[in-house]
Amino acid sequence: MTKLGRLFPLPLRLCASALILMKAALLFSIILAMPVIAEESEPAPKSIDGKDVPPIEKLVLLKGNVKAGEAIFKDPKTANCVNCHRMGDMGKEVGPPLDSIGEKPKEVLFESILQPSAAIQHGFETYAIKTKDGVLLTGLLIEETEEHLLLRDATGEQIEIAPAKVLKKLRQEKSMMPEGLSGLMTLQELVDLVEFLASKRVGQ
Numbered sequence: 001m002t003k004l005g006r007l008f009p010l011p012l013r014l015c016a017s018a019l020i021l022m023k024a025a026l027l028f029s030i031i032l033a034m035p036v037i038a039e040e041s042e043p044a045p046k047s048i049d050g051k052d053v054p055p056i057e058k059l060v061l062l063k064g065n066v067k068a069g070e071a072i073f074k075d076p077k078t079a080n081c082v083n084c085h086r087m088g089d090m091g092k093e094v095g096p097p098l099d100s101i102g103e104k105p106k107e108v109l110f111e112s113i114l115q116p117s118a119a120i121q122h123g124f125e126t127y128a129i130k131t132k133d134g135v136l137l138t139g140l141l142i143e144e145t146e147e148h149l150l151l152r153d154a155t156g157e158q159i160e161i162a163p164a165k166v167l168k169k170l171r172q173e174k175s176m177m178p179e180g181l182s183g184l185m186t187l188q189e190l191v192d193l194v195e196f197l198a199s200k201r202v203g204q
């Protein structure tokens with residue numbers, strides 16, 4: 001029998017270990033909650049009038065206008081999405097074509113615009129390449145073979161590089177799609193834009 005055992009009867013000892021377990025569980029849940037707290041403290045994206053864009057779960061409840069959204073999508077003075085996305089016969093192909101983007105839920109569409117780097121589409125990662133003669137290039141790495149590397153920059157221009165010339169090749173954390181595009185439009189225009197994207201399904 002240990003000293004503790006002699007001093008405290010069994011029910012009391014059980015109580016003490018239950019207390020320790022509870023403390024451990026509390027500590028564990030605090031640790032688990034920490035990344036959530038860190039995420040929430042990130043500043044909210046703004047719309048053109050400087051107001052905070054509401055969280056995505058609120059945005060998806062707002063109703064948009066497809067026709068107005070299409071105008072925003074094409075307008076070079078606001079979002080200029082067509083500078084980087086092909087849809088039907090409009091737009092350039094820098095990022096992924098958006099012909100059937102409406103297959104994805106609205107939550108994902110809002111996130112793609114508000115936090116482009118949160119989930120970068122596979123095959124559309126940005127790379128920085130430093131060549132042996134000291135040139136730094138960035139773009140989407142669209143092809144990599146033994147003969148060449150093919151980078152596509154934000155203007156849609158393709159750059160061909162011989163593998164022997166590459167000094168360093170680094171994948172970037174950031175999407176080539178700019179952050180803060182919501183800052184170029186009103187909240188209603190953002191909702192209209194997503195309504196337009198959501199209407200784009202295969203065969204439509």
Ligand code: HEC
Nearest residue numbers: 079081084095096112116119120121124154175176177181
């Ligand atoms: C400078 C180029 C550029 C501009 C401008 C741009 N995008 Fe993008 N976009 C990209 C690239 C590159 C990706 C792929 C990488 C990624 O997922 O972030 C992308 C990804 C997306 C996706 C996700 C596609 C998918 O299949 O999941 C959506 C939706 C999107 N863009 C919509 C828009 C809209 C709407 C606008 C205009 C407000 C816009 N983009 C402006 C380059 C751009």
